[in-house]
Amino acid sequence: TAAKEAKFVDPREASIDPATQEMILRAQRLQVETVFDRAMTMKPCAIGMQGICCKNCAMGPCRLPLPKGGITGEDTRKGLCGATANTICARNFIRMIAGGAAAHSDHGRSVAEVFRSVARKETEDYKIKDPIKLVDIAPNFGVATTVEVDGKTLDRSIDEIALEVAEAAYAEWGKPEGSLHYIKRAPKPLQEKWEREGVVPRNVDREIVEIMHRTHMGVDQDYKNLMKQGTRAALADGWGGSMIATDLQDVMFGTPSPLQSEANLGVMKEDHVNIIVHGHEPVLSEMIVAACQSQEMIAYAKEKGAKGIQLSGICCTANEVLQRHGVPPAGTFLQQELAIITGACDAMVVDVQCIFQNLANVAKCFHTKLITTHPIAKMEQDNVIHIEFDEHHAMEDAKRIVRMAIDNFTNRKAEVLIPRHKASQIAGFGVESIRYHLGGTFRGDYYTLNDNIINGRIRGIAGVVGCNNARTKHNEEHITIIKELIKNDVIVLTTGCSAIAAGMHGLLTPGAAAVHCGPGLAEVCETVGIPPVLHLGSCVDNSRILLAATEVVKAGGLGKDICDLPAAGSAPEWMSEKAISIGQYFVASGVYTVFGYHMPLEGAPVFKDYLYKQMEKMYGGMWDCEPDPVKHAHKMIAHIDKKRKELGIDK
Ligand code: SF4
Ligand code: MSK
Structure with a gap:
């Protein structure tokens, strides 16, 4: 990733955070290119920025930039097929909604799958940690929490409730009729607005697929109608896939309650094995937390000369393990390359979303093991290790990853430089x-x-x-x-x-x-x-x-x-x-x-x-x-x- 010819950014212009500035400077001294430098050398496309470039068919890309001085009189801009600026812009916009809703909701689907394994008792590694939350959410899926026996109301068993909630939740992605259960959690007047506007989501997958259909060349050509579908898919995300992800994660991993922690690159420790989890789905990282806390792994780290294991996170996987275990975040999205540039990251374990492919190039310059874990998110570079995670042997996978990081502790080459900056939270x-x-x-x-x-x-x-x-x-x-x-x-x-x-x-x-x-x-x-x-x-x-x-x-x-x-x-x-x-x-x-x-x-x-x-x-x-x-x-x-x-x- 050495980039002698790259134009380097002034770190003080790139971030207000001193730890980030320090690491950008270090990267530049080591000639390791980061996103901050690339943002200097590659400028965005001015037409794409306006939202009116269409490449939905091979007659394009058709570009409809706004004339200088704006539109005076009739707007005659059109693509080869006649698509107007409104149509193109709305299509692009709702395709973004489809991408976003798909990402959140597929995360939700993975969580629902693991929850179903738990309910069916197919895995030993995950349990129901918050049965109260399960009982709370069950009625939203139409699952009864009590049963009438001989005129008496008795509580149903958690196992029974879990099985029915698991099936009902999983069905939200593809049920053939009806609408999403969680829509009914919204205030009544809001539900009435959604019904009036015809945007009540039917199932999560259908709303996303329908965006791809409607935005295909020659289908929906009315920006209001396109946006109607964009709204329906977005609601399927917020009041569907995302909300189910949150709830089932709480049921399995525990509902967060306030706790103390720290944040920023300064949470990494030079004399510890540093493992960073990065991405969004907490299914594996929950196990990594447990593995890092196990006496077996701590003893192994000490055997290798480390004082212990410091787990930290980047992006939303960081937030998931912070909220439930107090694991400190090492940084935000833009600090992912910088965590490796400390020279102290023994393993970065990534799952899905917001992961720079350039991590592989940066990792090459250091000793860091970069480990992908999800079947839908691999990297082409040959220094990346893929350890596919499976909930049926989750702890085994997690320990394998943690052991790999510990083994890598003695391979640190570059001088370690961890910024001192961190804050309590x-x-x-x-x-x-x-x-x-x-x-x-x-x-x-x-x-x-x-x-x-x-x-x-x-x-x-x-x-x-x-x-x-x-x-x-x-x-x-x-x-x-x-x-x-x-x-x-x-x-x-x-x-x-x-x-x-x-x-x-x-x-x-x-x-x-x-x-x-x-x-x-x-x-x-x-x-x-x-x-x-x-x-x-x-x-x-x-x-x-x-x-x-x-x-x-x-x-x-x-x-x-x-x-x-x-x-x-x-x-x-x-x-x-x-x-x-x-x-x-x-x-x-x-x-x-x-x-x-x-x-x-x-x-x-x-x-x-x-x-x-x-x-x-x-x-x-x-x-x-x-x-x-x-x-x-x-x-x-x-x-x-x-x-x-x-x-x-x-x-
Ligand atoms: Fe151009 Fe229409 Fe094809 Fe889009 S769909 S690229 S506007 S011809
Ligand atoms: S991680 S989506 S950069 S918030 Fe959720 Fe951060 Fe945005 Fe990714």
């Missing part, structure tokens, strides 16, 4: 723990969330989520926006790499309240001892934000639907197709959703207007984009204030 929040920490209910007490929103101590709720993007300064937008929100008494719920960024920059501690919050939010956080920014988990756990909003609505006093709440969503540094799917399911659930960087919509102003303005009339939520982080936060606050006024709580 409290993570592990969810709907259950928000309720518990804020008075045990959502309304009716001095401490509760709804009461504090009504009395104005908390101005509103913001969900700040999503990726990093090498086209923006790493973490700057996340941190600026979050700080601006909490300064204005808006409590922040965060997931994904945004949550890791917040942890790295010290915003996930109760102490952050006194330093960064407005007086109302600070008072609430100090009284109940929570951080002003609550880490709700991984990308699929955005479903927890949907359910938290639903609980707030159901508790009363803040309107009848999610769109009535003083709430807004944000993805400041988004990059993945998953972010677009998440954005659309938030918009269709009634949330004003602002993205940073840019949106690939500028080339089709009519379609853009449909997303930014017309959507609100259908669902109560709408899209927006604002790259300036301070303005971005204030757009969210203005929306929150508008909703407070509508609720009559703006005094």
Whole structure:
């Protein structure tokens, strides 16, 4: 990966994080190219940026750039087949939704498969850790938790409930009729909107497949009708595949509750075997956590001269093992190459999504073993080891991987340089723990969330989520926006790499309240001892934000639907197709959703207007984009204030 001719980025321009800056500099000194350098040398395509390049058939690519000065008069732009800018832009947009919904939902399917193995008792390595959650979710799938015997109501066995939930959950991906069970968890007025607009998802796979059909050359040529299907697939993700993933993971691995940890590259330890898990699915990483904690593996590591095993994570696999075990994240999406550049990463174990292929090139320059584990995510480079994970012998696979990392500890070549920077954090929040920490209910007490929103101590709720993007300064937008929100008494719920960024920059501690919050939010956080920014988990756990909003609505006093709440969503540094799917399911659930960087919509102003303005009339939520982080936060606050006024709580 040596790139003598590459133009190197100034590390201070690339990130606001000192650990990241230090490692970028180190990479440059060692002539190891990273994403930050590639972002300098390869600029994005200006037409693709506008969202109006179509390559859906071999008569194209057809490119319909917006004329300088915009459209005056009739828009006569068209592709060879006659597709308009709106059609092309909408097709591209909903194909992104299909990609994102497929990724989240296939993750959910894998979890459902493992859960079915557990319910059928085909695996010994996984158990039901949270039977209470299983009993809680069972009625949503139409599974009874009690049985009538001789006029008495008796509890059904957990084994019986698990088997029926497993079958019903798994069927959500392909059932031939009806609609997704979890749709019924949404507030009633929202369900009515979805029915009225014809966007209730039928099954997860069908909605994604139908996007691919409708966007094939010569099929759906009405941007509104295309977007209808995009909405239906996005809802199948948020209220389907993602929500099922979150719930079944909680049932099998435990529902998170607040715990202490740390974040950033400084969590790696020079004198320990360092293993990094990276990707999204926690099925294998749960076993890796257990293997790393086993006396057998710790003794083996000591035999090889290490003081112990330091497990850490990148991206959402990091969030999964953080939320349930306190395993510290070593960094966000953009720090994955940098973790290897420390020279201290003995093994990086990857599963699916957000994994740079360039990791293999970087690993070649160090001793790091790069291990792919998923049958659908392999790498072509010959230094990559593939150990396919199977839930039927999960612990055996995990121990094999951990042993390989330990054996590699003595092979470290390059001088080890781990940045010292790390921050403490409290993570592990969810709907259950928000309720518990804020008075045990959502309304009716001095401490509760709804009461504090009504009395104005908390101005509103913001969900700040999503990726990093090498086209923006790493973490700057996340941190600026979050700080601006909490300064204005808006409590922040965060997931994904945004949550890791917040942890790295010290915003996930109760102490952050006194330093960064407005007086109302600070008072609430100090009284109940929570951080002003609550880490709700991984990308699929955005479903927890949907359910938290639903609980707030159901508790009363803040309107009848999610769109009535003083709430807004944000993805400041988004990059993945998953972010677009998440954005659309938030918009269709009634949330004003602002993205940073840019949106690939500028080339089709009519379609853009449909997303930014017309959507609100259908669902109560709408899209927006604002790259300036301070303005971005204030757009969210203005929306929150508008909703407070509508609720009559703006005094
Ligand atoms: Fe061009 Fe139409 Fe083919 Fe797209 S589908 S590439 S617009 S001819
Ligand atoms: S990992 S999807 S970069 S949040 Fe979920 Fe981070 Fe975005 Fe991947």
